[in-house]
Amino acid sequence: MTIADIEAVQQTFVDAAVRADKAGFDVIELHGAHGYLLFEFLSPLSNQRTDQYGGSFENRIRFLVEIIRKVRQAWPQQKPLFVRISATDWVEGGWNLDDTVALAKIIYAEGVDLIDCSTGGNDPRQNIPAAPGFQVPFATAVKEQVPGIVTGAVGMITHASQVSDIIGEDKADVVFVARKFLRNPSFVLSTAHELGVYIKWPNQYERGQVKTKYSFF
Incomplete structure (x- = not known):
């Protein structure tokens, strides 16, 4: 991408935020995880640029930080701005938790309200120890090390007890659920x-309720 390309893409994020606001959305999330374009700039495994958008940590985060700054100016201040990040590449020498914490401090200062902590998806060499709740510690680490930031936990969180533990033990502020809703659209009610x-x-x-102590099922 040329600098002109970068600026053009950044403007598309701004334009999308403006459209989202006009359409009545209350929250937007910038997807900077899983090997999508924003994360390709962040990770040293995928970012091989030699200009001001590559090389050092400060250069690799520049693309995302500039987008956040521009979007935050266009997106109403009272409406939350989320950013999804792969907290680690799961590859030696790649993006890692320390990088994520450092980035979180910077983008929190730029007006990001919540960090959605996922992992991986950027390099075929990744070795992901997938198990229920395996990504929660990343949300916890960011929450503990970046005062004021709100974090979201994701990944194989499929049972009410998991959600209760994560929130009850202050491991994250929010639990994001996606595929579980495909399997059970009434997940909130059953939980x-x-x-x-x-x-x-x-x-x-x-009218479908069976009247019980809690008026469920």
Whole structure:
């Protein structure tokens, strides 16, 4: 990418933020993980540039930081801005947790409200120890080392007890769930039932409840 290309792509992020605001969205997230373009700049494994956007840590994060700065100016201050990061490449010599913490401090100062902590997806040499909750420690580390930042945990979090432990033990501020909703669109209702927490059902489903102590199922 030429510098002109970089500037053009950065402007597309700004334009998207403006459209999202006009469309009524309350939150946006910049996807800087998993080998997508923003993360390709961050990782020394994929970023082989020799100009001001490559080489040193400060240079490799420049593309993302500039986007955040421009988007934050266009996105209403009262609306949260999230950034998703691969907290590690899972490859020696690649992007790692220390890099993530250092980046989190910088982008928090630029107006990012939440770091969505995922991992991997950038290099075929990655060795990912996938297991339930395996990415949670990265969200915890960022939360503990970057005062004020909010963190989100992701990855193989599929049971109510996991969610309860993560939030209850202050390992992260938010749990993001994606594929579980594909398998169980009523995951929120079933989780609340399992934990014994009352939440209101959608009006269209009220008649489907079996009246119990918590008005579930």
